Amino acid sequence: MKSLDELTKIREKAQKKVSTRNSGKKIRIVVGMATCGISAGARPVLNTLVEEVNKRDLQDIEVTQTGCIGVCRLEPIFEVYQNGEKVTYVNMDPKKAKEVIVNHIVNGNVVSEYTIGASEE
Amino acid sequence: MSLVRSHVLVCGGTGCTASGSLSIEDKFKECLEKFDLVNEVDIVKTGCFGLCEAGPIVVVYPEGAFYSSVKADDIERITEEHLLKGRIVKDLLFKEAIEENVIKSVDEVKFYKRQKRIALKNCGVINPEVIDEYIAYDGYRALGKVLTEMSQQDVIDEIKRSGLRGRGGGGFPSGLKWQFTKNATGDVKYVACNADEGDPGAFMDRSVLEGDPHAVIEAMAIAAYAIGASEGFVYIRAEYPIAVNRLEIAIEQAKEYGLLGDNIFGTDFSFDLQIRLGAGAFVCGEETALIESIEGRRGMPRPRPPFPANKGIWQKPTLLNNVETYANIPQIILKGSEWFSSIGTEKSTGTKVFALGGKINNTGLVEIPMGTTLRDVIFEIGGGIPKGKAFKAVQTGGPSGGCLTEAQLDEEISYDNLVSLGSMMGSGGMIVMDEDNCMVDVARFFLDFTVDESCGKCTPCREGTKRMLEILDKICQGKAEMEDLNRLDSLANMIKDSALCGLGQTAPNPVLSTIEHLDMKYVEHITDKKCTAGVCQDLLQIKITDDCIGCTACKNVCPVDCISGERKSLHEIDQNECIKCGACIDKCPVNAIIKE
Numbered sequence: 001m002k003s004l005d006e007l008t009k010i011r012e013k014a015q016k017k018v019s020t021r022n023s024g025k026k027i028r029i030v031v032g033m034a035t036c037g038i039s040a041g042a043r044p045v046l047n048t049l050v051e052e053v054n055k056r057d058l059q060d061i062e063v064t065q066t067g068c069i070g071v072c073r074l075e076p077i078f079e080v081y082q083n084g085e086k087v088t089y090v091n092m093d094p095k096k097a098k099e100v101i102v103n104h105i106v107n108g109n110v111v112s113e114y115t116i117g118a119s120e121e
Numbered sequence: 122m123s124l125v126r127s128h129v130l131v132c133g134g135t136g137c138t139a140s141g142s143l144s145i146e147d148k149f150k151e152c153l154e155k156f157d158l159v160n161e162v163d164i165v166k167t168g169c170f171g172l173c174e175a176g177p178i179v180v181v182y183p184e185g186a187f188y189s190s191v192k193a194d195d196i197e198r199i200t201e202e203h204l205l206k207g208r209i210v211k212d213l214l215f216k217e218a219i220e221e222n223v224i225k226s227v228d229e230v231k232f233y234k235r236q237k238r239i240a241l242k243n244c245g246v247i248n249p250e251v252i253d254e255y256i257a258y259d260g261y262r263a264l265g266k267v268l269t270e271m272s273q274q275d276v277i278d279e280i281k282r283s284g285l286r287g288r289g290g291g292g293f294p295s296g297l298k299w300q301f302t303k304n305a306t307g308d309v310k311y312v313a314c315n316a317d318e319g320d321p322g323a324f325m326d327r328s329v330l331e332g333d334p335h336a337v338i339e340a341m342a343i344a345a346y347a348i349g350a351s352e353g354f355v356y357i358r359a360e361y362p363i364a365v366n367r368l369e370i371a372i373e374q375a376k377e378y379g380l381l382g383d384n385i386f387g388t389d390f391s392f393d394l395q396i397r398l399g400a401g402a403f404v405c406g407e408e409t410a411l412i413e414s415i416e417g418r419r420g421m422p423r424p425r426p427p428f429p430a431n432k433g434i435w436q437k438p439t440l441l442n443n444v445e446t447y448a449n450i451p452q453i454i455l456k457g458s459e460w461f462s463s464i465g466t467e468k469s470t471g472t473k474v475f476a477l478g479g480k481i482n483n484t485g486l487v488e489i490p491m492g493t494t495l496r497d498v499i500f501e502i503g504g505g506i507p508k509g510k511a512f513k514a515v516q517t518g519g520p521s522g523g524c525l526t527e528a529q530l531d532e533e534i535s536y537d538n539l540v541s542l543g544s545m546m547g548s549g550g551m552i553v554m555d556e557d558n559c560m561v562d563v564a565r566f567f568l569d570f571t572v573d574e575s576c577g578k579c580t581p582c583r584e585g586t587k588r589m590l591e592i593l594d595k596i597c598q599g600k601a602e603m604e605d606l607n608r609l610d611s612l613a614n615m616i617k618d619s620a621l622c623g624l625g626q627t628a629p630n631p632v633l634s635t636i637e638h639l640d641m642k643y644v645e646h647i648t649d650k651k652c653t654a655g656v657c658q659d660l661l662q663i664k665i666t667d668d669c670i671g672c673t674a675c676k677n678v679c680p681v682d683c684i685s686g687e688r689k690s691l692h693e694i695d696q697n698e699c700i701k702c703g704a705c706i707d708k709c710p711v712n713a714i715i716k717e
Contacts, residue, residue: 001379002387004265007256010378014257020128020163021182021246033207047161050126062183063126065207 016054026060027105028081034068040075041093048094049078052101061105074119080104088116127162127204132178132245134169134331135324135363136485141193142177148193152200162204168332168367170245171486172232175215180245185226189215232483235502237464239472240288240325240448241488244332249367252374255335261380263454264339267346268386276347277303280450283458284470288325289315289406289443290521290547291623292469292536298440301430302348305438310350312341313434313441315411316357316364319403320519321570322478323550326444328486329474330357330364333448334371338381338394340450345392348440352393356411359398368396403520403574406548407622408441410576421578422622443548445474465491469535477503479552480510489534496530499553510555513654514639518547520567520574521627523634524560543634545627559656560642564635565593571628582625585616589632596643598659599650606643610636655716658701665692665705668713675705675714 001007031037031046049063069077074090078097087110089100096114103109112118131137131146146166153159170178175189179199186209188199195213202208209224217232218225227233238244247254255261267276281296302310314337318326330337341353357365372394375381383391397415404410405420412434414420433439449471453461462470469491475498478484482504489498495515499505506512514524523544525532532538536546554563568590577583592609595601613629613636620626636643645651652660665675671689683699686692694705706714 001261001385004269004386007261007265007386010253011256011259011262014253017125018128018247018254018257020125021130025183031207033205035206038206046126050161064183065126067206067208 016057025062026082028062028064029078029105030064030066030081031078032067032069032075033065034072036068036072037075037077040072042076042078044094045076045078045092045097048097049101052098053105056101056106058101058105071116074116077116089114090116090119125161125163126183128165128182129162129204130165130167130180130182130245132168132170132176133166133249133363134173134176134244134328135361136169136173137176137178138363140176144193145177145179145191145196148196149200152197153204155197156200156205158200158204165248166250167247168244168249169241169328169486171236171241171328171488172215172483173486174482174484178215178245180227181209184209184224185228186224187215187218187227187230188213189218232485232487232502232504235493235497236488237472237490238488239452239461239464240329240336240445240474241332241486242452243336244328244486247333249332249334250370252335252371252378255333259455260335260451261339263451264342264380265386267343267454268388268390273303273347273349276343276454279458280347280453281458283453283461284468285446285449285453285461286469286536287443288445288449288473288548290518290545292546295442295446298430298442299344299347301428302438302440305431307438309352309437310348311434311437311439312345312348312350312353313411313415313439314341314353314355314357314447315406315408315441315443316355316361317399317406317411318358318361318444318548319401319406319574320521320548320550321567322552323476323519323548325474325476325486325549327361327364329444329448330361330368334364334368335375336451337368337444337447338371338375340447341394342381342385342392343450343454344440344442344447346390348438350440351391352395354395354397354415354434356397356399356405356415358401358405360401365396365398372396402576403570404576404622404624407624410622411441412439419576421576422624424621445549466533466535468537473534473546473549475549475551477551477553479516480506480555480558481553482507491535492533494531494533495525498534498551499530503553506553506555510557513554513556513558514560514563514635516544516552516554516563516567516631517550518545518627518630519550520571521545521623521630522547522550523630524554524563524638525634526638528638543630543637545630557654557656559652559654560635560639561593561596561646561652562654562656564632565590565597567631568593568628571624575624575628579619579621579625581616581619582621582628585612585620586625586628588612589616589629593632596646597652597657599646599657601647603644603647606636606640606647661701661716662696663694663699663701663703663706663714663716665694666713666715667691668711670711670713672710674708674710678704678708680704 076092080087179188285295286292409423410420429439474488676684683695
């Protein structure tokens with residue numbers, strides 16, 4: 001260890017690896033991972049979300065999973081919880097998941113066309 | 122790019138290891154393979170979570186789901202349900218982690234909520250065998266700050282202002298100790314860490330070393346810089362194999378990263394650390410005996426003064442602190458003395474780790490701000506006494522401490538307050554006793570321990586404690602007279618005033634404090650020849666009452682054949698033969714056998 005900078009670099013790299021262990025973050029993305037979700041392709045969606053959050057170094061976001069959300073025909077589903085509000089995205093795939101991260105999580109614009117409300121119309 | 126979305130933390134402390142956490146780790150690895158989750162889930166072996174009662178413990182993040190008493194057979198379910206399908210397995214959660222079907226994360230559980238973790242900050246959070254994880258949680262930043270921004274005196278002043286006092290038991294202000302060692306004249310100086318934790322039931326230091334060994338290494342390097350030393354020793358008992366192993370790994374990793382060795386952080390400061398294994402003698406926790414032992418001699422105390430600050434290891438000025446004291450140092454440097462002294466009470470700042478044991482629901486390790494009441498620790502965090510039994514006393518400070526009773530439950534925990542109540546902080550053992558414990562017997566247990574562990578160098582301790590034990594034996598056998606109690610009291614005070622080291626000076630404390638707070642129990646043993654708790658066997662009689670139906674069950678179970686009586690008639694116990702094992706009481710179908 002030759003300098004403080006060196007330590008800071010190691011620290012930043014290591015922090016990314018352990019950030020999963022801090023609960024209580026501002027935004028929670030919950031992916032439906034019951035049998036229905038998995039068979040409809042929820043795992044690639046979940047993995048894409050985790051990958052995108054890491055790649056973009058997004059802070060204060062927790063990607064987690066849950067069981068059956070109840071509308072199995074619309075799986076893969078994930079829900080974004082923020083400030084006590086919930087947005088439900090349905091019929092997801094890795095490509096759409098990426099779009100949601102960019103538009104909704106990064107830029108704050110809900111991708112209305114993918115939400116459960118849009119699918120019901 | 123890493124795809125890891127979930128961390129499974131498996132406790133690798135001694136407690137959970139003993140109850141099988143190693144096989145749990147293996148089983149998880151196996152199941153992750155099976156469900157093809159190896160790239161998505163990480164298994165992390167951590168240090169002690171503190172709630173050893175509920176071990177083996179597994180915590181799954183990001184949810185913070187707190188699984189307790191996990192068995193190898195449960196792993197497949199947790200993997201399939203939780204890790205694969207995202208459904209927390211509710212029936213395997215810790216009982217308090219689920220309330221009215223709402224799942225609480227690990228930090229919301231009452232046991233943890235009331236705690237304030239500084240020394241145990243990383244225990245149960247990081248993998249102690251990976252230096253990067255320690256660095257991720259601000260590790261070695263304090264050392265970097267000290268070496269690049271602070272003078273030696275700055276560091277000592279900061280520690281002084283924090284009000285930190287020795288966590289090994291004595292409670293001596295740490296900053297002053299550092300100052301004395303810095304001021305001492307000598308070309309070579311040493312820093313040493315006392316990890317010879319010997320109080321029965323205490324395991325704070327072991328858990329810190331097992332869960333966060335780098336914190337101790339970092340703190341020792343800071344101390345070495347402050348006093349002008351370049352070599353350090355960790356004196357740890359060989360009975361702590363996991364702690365020794367993790368410390369060895371940590372030292373090795375710190376050396377690889379150049380955090381131990383020459384020119385640390387590109388400065389002139391160099392520091393190297395060695396481990397010295399102790400053979401487990403209690404007296405070696407006494408600082409001068411510890412130094413003798415490090416030097417390779419038999420662990421016997423030296424007279425003080427000179428204090429180790431002036432003449433320690435190989436007669437060189439030596440700074441000796443306990444593990445938990447060191448574990449606080451990096452936090453004080455990073456967050457400042459003001460932050461630290463804002464926690465706790467005016468004269469006892471910060472937190473203290475206690476090992477809760479005995480008759481208490483949540484056996485384990487807790488870290489609380491100084492000034493918390495005994496009642497809060499025992500009933501709120503500790504979860505109270507099992508089976509609804511009544512609280513009788515709590516023993517703090519191990520063999521050097523004393524017993525406190527119901528009347529003292531609302532007293533605050535601080536160094537001076539505990540001493541004024543006739544006990545002491547000690548290293549942090551807290552043994553809770555209920556109505557079934559006989560206080561005379563407890564005092565005898567601790568004295569028996571100190572008699573065994575006395576090194577024999579000075580007469581008051583070698584002979585005095587032995588004589589005290591004899592008197593206590595007499596009391597427990599019902600052969601004592603009131604005069605013996607006075608003799609016990611004066612002998613205890615004499616040893617306290619005249620023994621050479623802390624071991625002897627404090628050995629009478631368990632007896633003195635029980636006499637002070639619970640003298641009726643002694644009088645009851647002496648004059649009435651009775652032990653109401655039903656512990657002292659010589660004072661007990663097991664009797665068969667008229668409720669006996671003559672079923673002969675007791676007769677058949679008695680190991681010494683001392684029960685006589687015909688079928689369907691009243692049975693009788695021969696008191697001369699009875700060994701009071703109680704087997705007949707457990708066997709009797711109509712509860713006709715009683716202890717009195």
